[in-house]
Structure formats: structure tokens, C-alpha cells
Amino acid sequence: MPHTFLSHFIRLPLILRTFIIVFISIFGFGMIMHQLEPAAFPTIFDGIWWAVITASTVGYGDLVPETIPGRFAGIILILTGAGFLSSFFVSLAATTVTKQNDILEGKSVFKGSGHMIIIGWNERSKGIIHTLCRQNTLISIALVDESLEKNPLSSKNVHFIKGRSNQDEVLIKAGIMKASKVIITADQDKGELQADMHSIITLLAVKGLNTFVPCIVEILTHDQIENAKRAGADEIIETNIVTSFIMLQSISTQDMVTSFLDLLYQMSERKLMYQDAPLEDIDKDYTTIGIEHLKNGVVLLGIKRGEATILNPPQPFSIEKNDQLILIRSS
Structure with a gap:
């Protein structure tokens, strides 16, 4: 049983092992000081408080051992606990830096969803x-x-x-x-x-x-x-x-290419979207629907009908069932 526990303990991450040792040491010395000097350490928490302050080498002096056994326990805590506590913070800092480097170098797993x-x-x-x-x-x-x-x-x-x-x-x-x-x-x-x-x-x-x-x-x-x-x-x-379209157009006229590129740049600030034609729009005239959308700040560019995309269709043109409206609106 002890061997099994030790084998599992060794497999734990270094920072976790160090934390467990520090926690046991602080809690253990706190209980020992409460037992050795109940007058100076009336509660177990007082003993734990003293152990934390002593191991961290802060030394407030509000609680101190007064007997030889108590001071001897304090010496042992300073020689061992302070080292483990320092090791814990060093391990914590090293783990944080390693984790940050893994994220920066693309080694860490993405844990979100809907991305x-x-x-x-x-x-x-x-x-x-x-x-x-x-x-x-x-x-x-x-x-x-x-x-x-x-x-x-x-x-x-x-x-x-x-x-x-x-x-x-x-x-x-x-x-x-x-x-x-x-x-x-x-x-x-x-x-x-x-x-x-x-x-x-x-x-x-x-x-x-x-x-x-x-x-x-x-x-x-x-x-x-x-x-x-x-x-x-x-x-x-x-x-x-x-790319081929732009290069071909540039042969005939530079102004057209410039206008086309300006249009593309402006499109990045707006949103192009497909919208199923509402039932109330079926059999309506394309121009009428376009005017209705324009009142709401949305431009009707064309219709997607099956696999075909029809931009600015010739008039008269009516909306059919299963048509999709190609719209562009401000972002």
C-alpha cells in the first residue's frame, strides 16, 4: 500500500507534489506547536499561522515559541519548510512561463467551442x-x-x-x-x-x-x-x-480596375448575405422588392435561383418560390 501511494505520488506534476509537501509541512508543524505550547498557540490555526509566517521567512513575531522543544521545531521548519515553500513558488513561476511559451509556440490545446x-x-x-x-x-x-x-x-x-x-x-x-x-x-x-x-x-x-x-x-x-x-x-x-478578371480588365482600362478594387475594399465594411425570399414576396416584382429593402438601408444585388446567380436581372422579373435574395447591408 505505501509503495502504491508513493508510485502514484511520484507521477504527479512537480508543482502539485511540492504543494502537497508544503501543505502537509505547514499543517503538521501548526498542530505540533499547538500541542507543544498551548499557551502561546491556543488554537491549531494559530500554529498554522505561525508556520506560514516562519516558513516564508516573514517573521512578524506576533507568535513565537517559548520552550526549547518549540524552538527546536521552529528550527526544523525554517531549515525544511522554507526550502519547500521557495521551491513551490519557483515551480509555480516555471510552470506559468512554460504554459505561456506553449501557447505562444502553438503547443497547447484549444479548449473552446463554437470557434x-x-x-x-x-x-x-x-x-x-x-x-x-x-x-x-x-x-x-x-x-x-x-x-x-x-x-x-x-x-x-x-x-x-x-x-x-x-x-x-x-x-x-x-x-x-x-x-x-x-x-x-x-x-x-x-x-x-x-x-x-x-x-x-x-x-x-x-x-x-x-x-x-x-x-x-x-x-x-x-x-x-x-x-x-x-x-x-x-x-x-x-x-x-x-485575379485573372482584374488583370484582363486592367489591359483595357485602369479606371474600371480601380473602381472594382474600391468596391471590394468597401465590401469589407459591409455584409453580403443570402436570405430566403419570404412567402409574401413570391410573385412580386424584383424592382418593388428592391425599393422596399432600400428604404431599410439594404441593397438588393440579385437573386440566387438553384445553381444560377442572377445579378440585376432584366425587367420584368418576378420572385419565385425557393429563390434567395442576395443582399448587402452596412455592418
Whole structure:
């Protein structure tokens, strides 16, 4: 029995073992002083108070032993208890520093829920995180990346996880089972095809652990769109389409490109959303509905009908059942 207790005690963390020894020493010497000198230490608490003050080398002098056995016990407490108490505070400080370093270096587990996981550190993910934190100060984000040595952001909203995003243990550390959404960005250090393959493998790992979590995936090559859909992508962002469009437009007119980029910048301050067409709007004219929304500070951009997206549809145009309104409003 003593051997079993000792083996369990040794396996405890150092700070916990030190605390137990300090607690037993303080409590034990407090009881001993109460027994040796009941006149000077009328209660056990008085003995414990004296033991704490003595072991911490503060020495108020309000309670002191008056007999030789009591003073001898005090000497033993100073020689042993003070050392253990100092060790406890040193261990506590070391544990705090280690814990802080683990968080900074991406070694600690994310313990929250309802958070967003962003995979890959680049200018796009950096911009996404800054915008999300500015719009919602209560949002929690787990950033997963294997190339970073430490958390690149000082925001308390961002928890860094270092590791390969297609490994189960890394995703579990990021809290994949309780995440509300996952954004997978393309690795710009790889070729386009290799980056897409890496993103799709990561998507498979995510969906393998949590089938129901919505996933937004950045794909660079059009040929891999279908593979991303088969892997379970809920939304696919073809970055190169936007880039190609801007470059093509810049050939004909710079003013159009500048206006388009200004529009994109302004969109970051507003919210684009889909809304199911209310029953009372069915069969109504598109222009009439647009005017009604405009009175409330919301702009109707178009309609999503099945797989088709219709922006500024030709008139006359009526809303049908199962249509979705594409709206933009101020944030």
C-alpha cells in the first residue's frame, strides 16, 4: 500500500507534489506547536499561522515559541519548510512561463467551442482574421500552420496551433469537433496543383473528424473543383478567377480596375448575405422588392435561383418560390 501511494505520488506534476509537501509541512508543524505550547498557540490555526509566517521567512513575531522543544521545531521548519515553500513558488513561476511559451509556440490545446478554424498563414488569412476580430470582438479563432514558429498575432481572440493541418492530432488540438466553421487557404509556397492537393487532403481530414462542420476551401486550379466538391467542400473560392478578371480588365482600362478594387475594399465594411425570399414576396416584382429593402438601408444585388446567380436581372422579373435574395447591408 505505501509503495502504491508513493508510485502514484511520484507521477504527479512537480508543482502539485511540492504543494502537497508544503501543505502537509505547514499543517503538521501548526498542530505540533499547538500541542507543544498551548499557551502561546491556543488554537491549531494559530500554529498554522505561525508556520506560514516562519516558513516564508516573514517573521512578524506576533507568535513565537517559548520552550526549547518549540524552538527546536521552529528550527526544523525554517531549515525544511522554507526550502519547500521557495521551491513551490519557483515551480509555480516555471510552470506559468512554460504554459505561456506553449501557447505562444502553438503547443497547447484549444479548449473552446463554437470557434472558427483558419488553416494556413498568409496575407489572405491575415486579412480575414483582422476583419473578423474587428467586426466581432468576442469571436474565437484557431489558426493552424506548420511553418510559423510562434503566434504571429497578439490578439487574445487567436489561438495558434503549430502542425500539419492534415493530421488528426493537430485538428483535434484545434478543437475540430466543436468548431463552427473551417477556412482552408491555399499554400502559396507550393505549386498550384500541389497546393490544391494539400487543401483537398486537409479537407478530407477535417470531414473525416467532423462531417457536419461547414468548410470553405480556396482552390487555385479549375480542374480540382470537382475533387474539392467530392471531398465535401461546402464553399469553394477560385482565387485565380478574380485575379485573372482584374488583370484582363486592367489591359483595357485602369479606371474600371480601380473602381472594382474600391468596391471590394468597401465590401469589407459591409455584409453580403443570402436570405430566403419570404412567402409574401413570391410573385412580386424584383424592382418593388428592391425599393422596399432600400428604404431599410439594404441593397438588393440579385437573386440566387438553384445553381444560377442572377445579378440585376432584366425587367420584368418576378420572385419565385425557393429563390434567395442576395443582399448587402452596412455592418
